[in-house]
Structure formats: structure tokens, C-alpha cells
Amino acid sequence: MDQEKVRLDRWLVAVRLFKTRALSAEAISGGKVKVNDESAKPHKSIRIGDVVTLKRDGQTCAYTVMKAIEKRVSASDAIQCYQLEVDPGLDLDQKQMLQTIRDLARLQPKSKGRPSKRDRRVMQRFKEHIE
Numbered sequence: 052m053d054q055e056k057v058r059l060d061r062w063l064v065a066v067r068l069f070k071t072r073a074l075s076a077e078a079i080s081g082g083k084v085k086v087n088d089e090s091a092k093p094h095k096s097i098r099i100g101d102v103v104t105l106k107r108d109g110q111t112c113a114y115t116v117m118k119a120i121e122k123r124v125s126a127s128d129a130i131q132c133y134q135l136e137v138d139p140g141l142d143l144d145q146k147q148m149l150q151t152i153r154d155l156a157r158l159q160p161k162s163k164g165r166p167s168k169r170d171r172r173v174m175q176r177f178k179e180h181i182e
Contacts, residue, residue, distance in 0.1 A: 057119040059086060059103070060093035065120045066129040068105065083107065103133075112136070 057065075060075045063084070069075035076093040078084055085104040086095055097103065103114045118132040166174065 055119065056096040056098045057121050058093065059084070059091055059095045059097050061121045062097055062116070062119065063103075063105075065123050066114075066132045067123070067126060068114070078105075078107075 060072050060079060063069045063075040063079075064072045069078065075084075079091055079093045079095075082090060083106045084091060086097055087102055088104065097116055097119065099116050099119055101116045103116060105112050105114065113136045114133040115136070116132070117134055120132055124132070
């Protein structure tokens with residue numbers, strides 16, 4: 052299953068860094084992904100030992116390729132295909148602060164969304180009351 056080299060967009064999907072190949076290709080074309088500190092294209096071949104740098108959510112992560120795979124694998128197997136280094140320029144306190152900010156952002160609801168049945172009834176009564 053291991054190969055000598057593999058396309059960058061396929062590897063990103065195979066190790067579960069992106070959900071689809073189209074999303075990975077879009078990120079690569081948008082300049083969010085670099086290989087060995089050089090801009091890359093989706094068809095760029097990567098090998099074991101290459102460093103893939105990915106910018107996402109205001110954070111830069113560096114992944115060292117440990118296995119070159121093309122097919123999507125389970126999450127536990129995917130972790131063995133790369134070695135992660137979170138923004139090497141940050142010290143430990145900054146990394147913890149960044150993680151805390153990301154955790155808080157996940158807890159906040161993005162929007163209330165569609166009104167519930169109860170909310171719609173209240174709005175309807177309010178409209179009837181005004182008229």
C-alpha cells in the first residue's frame with residue numbers, strides 16, 4: 052500500500068486533513084499548502100520525509116510525511132502517516148492560548164438558525180397584536 056511518491060491532493064485526503072479531494076485542491080491552489088517551504092500545485096508529487104505546511108484557522112501546522120499513501124485510511128492509521136509539529140515559532144504558552152481560543156470559538160453558537168415552532172407562534176401573536 053505504501054508507495055514511493057504520491058500526489059499532494061490525494062495524500063491530504065488519504066490522511067484525513069481534508070474531507071474531499073476538491074477541498075484539498077482548492078486549498079493548495081489558494082496558497083494555503085506548501086511543500087518544503089515552496090508553493091505547490093495539486094499534482095505535486097510528495098515523498099517520505101517531505102514537510103507539508105498547512106495554514107488553517109489562523110494557525111500554521113507542519114506535517115512531516117511518514118508514509119506516502121493514496122487511498123483514504125482509518126483515523127488511527129492516518130495518524131501514523133505523518134508527524135505533526137504545531138507552528139514551530141510559538142512557545143508552549145502561546146500554543147496553549149491558541150488552543151483555548153479555538154476551543155472557545157467552537158463553544159459559541161454561530162447563529163440561532165431557524166425559529167422554532169414556539170418562536171414562530173410568538174411572532175405571529177405579536178404581528179396580530181400590532182394590527
